[in-house]
Ligand SMILES: Nc1nc2c(ncn2[C@@H]2O[C@H](COP(=O)(O)OP(=O)(O)OP(=O)(O)O)[C@@H](O)[C@H]2O)c(=O)[nH]1
């Protein structure tokens with residue numbers, strides 16, 4: 354099996370803070386999801402979108418999937434996406450992150466290519482960024498156990514797994530004037546983002 358190649362976009366959330374479904378978010382008339390896909394296609398040959406509205410993706414060439422274990426948040430999406438992935442690791446990202454930096458994703462890949470780890474995420478001081486990282490197919494069963502015992506927190510899975518952390522001093526070398534991990538949760542986030550464009 355290839356080590357890398359798959360990327361998973363999580364798009365099955367409730368968008369309760371935004372008030373409209375974030376998977377249809379538009380920036381300058383363009384669908385953010387489209388921009389995310391185009392960016393990821395520079396680096397990955399398999400894009401898996403895990404959505405709660407598969408019928409809205411008829412015109413897409415990517416793999417469209419739904420959660421297998423439903424109602425448990427982003428970890429459900431990671432679970433479903435990993436099941437589908439045809440490489441050992443899949444890169445996981447949320448559908449509301451406009452500042453993708455392919456060079457940083459490549460850096461993360463390099464950091465783990467010769468390691469035997471389950472997960473690779475960034476840690477900035479005490480904050481972990483779980484929705485921008487690499488996850489191995491070998492943790493599918495662990496995720497299943499987690500979800501079936503009603504645990505939805507990704508961070509607890511991360512602390513229990515063999516995780517490689519990229520630390521702040523490494524990530525600051527990338528995207529100096531953009532927050533790679535910015536995600537748009539509210540209308541205020543969106544307005545603020547548009548102002549900085
Ligand atoms: N597949 C899948 N993705 C999810 C699920 N819950 C959240 N996500 C995705 O995970 C990412 C981060 O989630 P949030 O920013 O909390 O999004 P959200 O849950 O839609 O929004 P809020 O209701 O405001 O918390 C987004 O890309 C969501 O679409 C889920 O149950 N299944």
Ligand SMILES: [Mg+2]
Pocket residue numbers: 447449536537538
């Ligand atoms: Mg969010």
